[in-house]
Amino acid sequence: MTQLQRLVIAPQQHKQGKIFLTSSQQHYLSRVLRLKAGDRFIAMDGQGSWWVSELEASLTQAKILESLCVQTELPVTVTLMAALPKGNGFDDVVYQATELGVACIIPLKSDRTLLNPSPQKLERWRRLTQEAAEQCERPFVPTLLDPIDFTASLQLPETSNASRYICVARGDAPHLLSCLLEQKLASSPSSVVIAIGPEGGWTPVEVEQATGARFQPVSLGRRILRAVTAPILALSLASSVWETTQT
Amino acid sequence: MTQLQRLVIAPQQHKQGKIFLTSSQQHYLSRVLRLKAGDRFIAMDGQGSWWVSELEASLTQAKILESLCVQTELPVTVTLMAALPKGNGFDDVVYQATELGVACIIPLKSDRTLLNPSPQKLERWRRLTQEAAEQCERPFVPTLLDPIDFTASLQLPETSNASRYICVARGDAPHLLSCLLEQKLASSPSSVVIAIGPEGGWTPVEVEQATGARFQPVSLGRRILRAVTAPILALSLASSVWETTQT
Numbered sequence: 001m002t003q004l005q006r007l008v009i010a011p012q013q014h015k016q017g018k019i020f021l022t023s024s025q026q027h028y029l030s031r032v033l034r035l036k037a038g039d040r041f042i043a044m045d046g047q048g049s050w051w052v053s054e055l056e057a058s059l060t061q062a063k064i065l066e067s068l069c070v071q072t073e074l075p076v077t078v079t080l081m082a083a084l085p086k087g088n089g090f091d092d093v094v095y096q097a098t099e100l101g102v103a104c105i106i107p108l109k110s111d112r113t114l115l116n117p118s119p120q121k122l123e124r125w126r127r128l129t130q131e132a133a134e135q136c137e138r139p140f141v142p143t144l145l146d147p148i149d150f151t152a153s154l155q156l157p158e159t160s161n162a163s164r165y166i167c168v169a170r171g172d173a174p175h176l177l178s179c180l181l182e183q184k185l186a187s188s189p190s191s192v193v194i195a196i197g198p199e200g201g202w203t204p205v206e207v208e209q210a211t212g213a214r215f216q217p218v219s220l221g222r223r224i225l226r227a228v229t230a231p232i233l234a235l236s237l238a239s240s241v242w243e244t245t246q247t
Numbered sequence: 248m249t250q251l252q253r254l255v256i257a258p259q260q261h262k263q264g265k266i267f268l269t270s271s272q273q274h275y276l277s278r279v280l281r282l283k284a285g286d287r288f289i290a291m292d293g294q295g296s297w298w299v300s301e302l303e304a305s306l307t308q309a310k311i312l313e314s315l316c317v318q319t320e321l322p323v324t325v326t327l328m329a330a331l332p333k334g335n336g337f338d339d340v341v342y343q344a345t346e347l348g349v350a351c352i353i354p355l356k357s358d359r360t361l362l363n364p365s366p367q368k369l370e371r372w373r374r375l376t377q378e379a380a381e382q383c384e385r386p387f388v389p390t391l392l393d394p395i396d397f398t399a400s401l402q403l404p405e406t407s408n409a410s411r412y413i414c415v416a417r418g419d420a421p422h423l424l425s426c427l428l429e430q431k432l433a434s435s436p437s438s439v440v441i442a443i444g445p446e447g448g449w450t451p452v453e454v455e456q457a458t459g460a461r462f463q464p465v466s467l468g469r470r471i472l473r474a475v476t477a478p479i480l481a482l483s484l485a486s487s488v489w490e491t492t493q494t
Binding site for chain 1: 318319339343346347348382383384385421422423424425466467468469470471472473476479480483484486487488490491492
């Protein structure tokens with residue numbers, strides 16, 4: 001069980017046994033993930049290659065230490081941005097999201113989120129990602145970031161090159177499944193970010209902000225789902241679209 | 248909130264304001280569901296028409312009382328046959344399956360199932376289907392049958408005309424998503440039955456029996472899912488395939 005952070009790179013960033021990092025990747029590794037020179041992470045080219053890499057002193061490039069053979073990981077990096085539900089519901093979300101192959105979980109504080117989790121709670125969620133990864137035979141443990149405000153999450157460098165979706169409960173947005181099938185057909189898989197709202201849904205202002213930040217509004221079907229069920233539906237679709245051979 | 252059992256009929260069984268029942272439907276209504284003359288049920292033709300119907304004295308036909316306009320129900324009847332997980336895990340399965348549009352839940356006793364639920368437990372699960380249907384704005388409450396042995400479940404008349412899938416954890420079965428997308432393309436939607444095993448999986452003999460009864464083995468992806476997560480993934484796919492316009 002390797003607990004290393006993962007980074008999606010473009011295939012051309014990998015040259016002569018090194019990874020040449022973009023400035024937003026440098027920011028993400030050193031500021032968001034707080035990695036230092038000599039720390040390791042996993043670089044993935046989104047085409048099935050995985051490398052254990054070591055950040056060099058310059059912090060602008062990384063040395064490749066070894067290639068990995070990975071069977072139970074998705075060929076695409078899926079990030080779940082989920083508004084925190086009330087009660088202990090997020091425990092199940094974290095566990096099941098890990099079973100479904102999520103790479104990164106970002107707990108969100110939205111306008112209608114009541115919960116402000118304690119450090120103990122975060123510790124517990126990180127322990128659950130480890131337990132779940134072990135149970136479902138994944139070699140990597142998903143990253144669980146500290147909770148951030150929804151508005152700030154829209155600007156995270158990690159998500160800037162991903163296909164981004166925001167799930168909305170009512171209205172006539174296209175279904176997430178259609179969008180994912182189209183995305184898979186149209187491009188080589190790389191990164192997908194899916195944002196799920198709290199009980200009571202996003203506020204109209206939040207949906208507008210997300211749309212402004214290139215999040216596409218999508219539907220998860222005609223029924224009103226709880227905040228603990230919607231992420232599981234969304235991640236079920238993402239993992240299945242990229243693990244099925246037919247499109 | 249109407250709590251009526253549902254029956255899928257072929258469009259040609261609906262004539263002159265009546266439903267003419269096949270002998271297996273007569274058996275299902277009167278023996279399995281224990282309906283009597285004068286009792287009501289919902290007949291669906293699998294093409295979007297829904298009728299409240301009343302069983303006539305002969306028990307061979309039913310009178311149509313009214314047409315229904317249904318927005319939040321799936322256009323296909325999805326039956327979940329699920330081996331009972333240990334602990335209270337089935338509570339979540341029942342609740343989330345209802346959110347995802349399931350029509351009928353059949354708790355299974357398989358070779359590796361330890362649980363034999365009490366009548367109170369069954370009562371609780373039926374209450375949960377009602378709560379969940381109300382929360383997610385479904386007009387109909389799914390049917391939850393009494394637990395039956397896996398072998399008996401393979402012969403249930405209710406599932407005889409459905410596309411039947413059995414989810415297996417290892418091996419190279421095609422992904423359920425591919426199968427459902429193909430099924431949707433190939434035929435007018437009608438009935439889907441999905442069988443999910445217990446912790447530890449089906450025994451080889453069970454998979455063989457199911458295959459003999461025209462259940463197609465399918466995969467839910469490369470990770471090992473818990474018995475509480477697998478049904479939610481499977482039902483997420485079924486509801487999404489039939490609620491998305493693109494195939």
